[in-house]
Amino acid sequence: MKASRRFPALLLAAGLIGGGVALAVDDPAEMLPNPAQEKRAEAIGAHLRCLVCQNESIEDSSAPLARDLRKVVREQVSAGKSDQQIMDWMTERYGEFIRLAPQFSWSTALLWLMPALALVAGLVIAWRATKRRTVVTPAPLTDDERARLDALSGRE
Amino acid sequence: MNATRRGILTAVPIIGAGVLGVGFWRMLSDMRSGAFDPRAIKNPNVGKPIPSFAMPGLPGLGDGFTDAELRAQHRPVLVNFFASWCIPCVAEMPGLRAISRNMPIWGIAYEDKPENAAGFVQRDGSPYARVASDRHGRVAIDWGVTGVPESFLVAPGGRIIWHGSAALDPQIYEAEIRPRLAGL
Numbered sequence: 001m002k003a004s005r006r007f008p009a010l011l012l013a014a015g016l017i018g019g020g021v022a023l024a025v026d027d028p029a030e031m032l033p034n035p036a037q038e039k040r041a042e043a044i045g046a047h048l049r050c051l052v053c054q055n056e057s058i059e060d061s062s063a064p065l066a067r068d069l070r071k072v073v074r075e076q077v078s079a080g081k082s083d084q085q086i087m088d089w090m091t092e093r094y095g096e097f098i099r100l101a102p103q104f105s106w107s108t109a110l111l112w113l114m115p116a117l118a119l120v121a122g123l124v125i126a127w128r129a130t131k132r133r134t135v136v137t138p139a140p141l142t143d144d145e146r147a148r149l150d151a152l153s154g155r156e
Numbered sequence: 157m158n159a160t161r162r163g164i165l166t167a168v169p170i171i172g173a174g175v176l177g178v179g180f181w182r183m184l185s186d187m188r189s190g191a192f193d194p195r196a197i198k199n200p201n202v203g204k205p206i207p208s209f210a211m212p213g214l215p216g217l218g219d220g221f222t223d224a225e226l227r228a229q230h231r232p233v234l235v236n237f238f239a240s241w242c243i244p245c246v247a248e249m250p251g252l253r254a255i256s257r258n259m260p261i262w263g264i265a266y267e268d269k270p271e272n273a274a275g276f277v278q279r280d281g282s283p284y285a286r287v288a289s290d291r292h293g294r295v296a297i298d299w300g301v302t303g304v305p306e307s308f309l310v311a312p313g314g315r316i317i318w319h320g321s322a323a324l325d326p327q328i329y330e331a332e333i334r335p336r337l338a339g340l
Contacts, residue, residue, distance in 0.1 A: 051197055051302040064267060065302060068293050093300045095200035 030067070032074050041077045044086055045070055049100050057100055190322070199300045199319040206235075206314045207298035211288035214265060214274040220288035221262065227314035232340055234261045234333065235308045236284070236324070237296055239268040240276035242304040244323040251325035252283035258329070259337070260285040266304045267293040309333055311340055 032038040042059055048069060050061035058066040058073075069090070076086045090098050102108045141149065186192030201207075206223050213220035226233060236252065238245040252261055263284035265273035270289050277287060290296050299308065302321070309318035318336055320328065 054195065064293070065297075068297060072297065091200075093201070093297060094302070095198055095300070097197055 030070060030074070032078060034078075037077050038074075040083070041070075041074045044073050044077070044083055047087070047100050048073070048090055049098050051094060051098065193322075196321060197302055199321075201300045201308075201316050202319050204316060206308075206310055206316060207295075209295040209298065211264065211290055211295060212270075214270050214277065214287050214289050217274055217277060217282070217284075217287045221286050223314065226262065226310060229260075229310075230312050232259060232312065232317075232337055233285075233310045234259055235264065235299075235310055236261050237264045237266045237290075237299070237301050237304050237306045238273075238276075239266045239304045240272040241268065242266075245305045246276075248305050248323035248325070249280060249283065251323065251329075253281060254326045255324060255329045255333075256283040256285070258334075263287040264295065265289045265291075266296050266301065267291070309336060 032041060045059035046057045048058045050056045050058045050063055050066040050069075052063035052065050053061050056066075058069045072089075073086060076089065081089075087099070096102060102111065104112050183192060187194070206226060208223045210222040211220045226235070234255065238248075255261060261284050263277065263282075263286070265277075265287065267290070268276075270291070273287075273289060277284060293301075299306075305323055306319070306321045307324055308316050308320075311317050317340075318332060320332060322328065
């Protein structure tokens with residue numbers, strides 16, 4: 001009883017752990033025989049956008065184009081091309097959009113610097129807000145004002 | 157809090173919401189008219205020479221073609237990537253037949269069994285002056301193709317001057333392709 005109840009939980013845990021590391025290689029035959037080269041190919045593929053699904057890497061996607069591009073990456077890794085050469089080959093054909101993380105340039109500067117800018121803006125706003133909150137002690141009442149206040153509050 | 161400050165604090169959110177509203181309205185109306193496609197990918201090969209390739213033909217439809225033959229043309233050629241398994245390609249066929257009365261269209265069957273592609277092309281009359289088979293999609297990658305249908309306008313000499321990733325029809329031909337032919 002206990003064991004059977006634990007089984008779905010185990011399955012779920014296995015699914016979660018497995019899901020985290022699952023790579024899309026649909027067919028083990030796609031993988032390179034050399035584990036070091038396969039690891040490098042997976043790392044490069046993880047930075048390349050699947051242009052069909054657009055928010056997945058080619059390693060995570062099972063689209064036919066992603067499969068073809070995985071194959072290209074593996075061919076070039078086996079041929080001894082550097083990571084830079086493979087990325088250049090890809091951007092030459094598909095543009096900067098194929099990089100999941102855009103390179104830092106004038107057109108992407110705002111994108112990359114936004115977290116820092118937001119933090120600075122937040123600190124400035126917070127600093128100004130605390131400064132404004134400091135209590136300003138009002139000037140003591142004059143005799144006239146005190147007399148008016150007494151009259152208004154009904155004190156004789 | 158003085159009046160100017162209160163005025164600014166009232167105006168900023170109203171103007172901000174107004175600007176966003178106008179922006180979204182323009183985006184949505186451009187999406188409806190087809191002028192804006194959020195999934196469109198800018199093909200970096202426009203303005204560049206065609207990549208090199210040599211592809212076989214489809215059964216019963218001639219010999220295929222190479223980049224050298226395409227480069228050697230004296231007229232602009234519309235290169236169209238298609239597949240028999242692609243529904244927008246089926247929808248595009250009547251449009252392509254209409255366009256083929258104005259200019260030559262060279263078809264490239266993308267990741268398609270040659271016999272299926274040949275049957276599809278011949279079913280209602282082929283719009284293509286020449287057809288080749290990119291059986292494993294490797295030539296398409298060199299052109300920066302992300303799916304089918306996609307079309308490229310190739311100037312004499314082999315420079316790509318326009319790229320479109322929508323199913324073609326005579327309206328797109330008149331709006332996007334014909335004006336570019338005038339400048340050649």
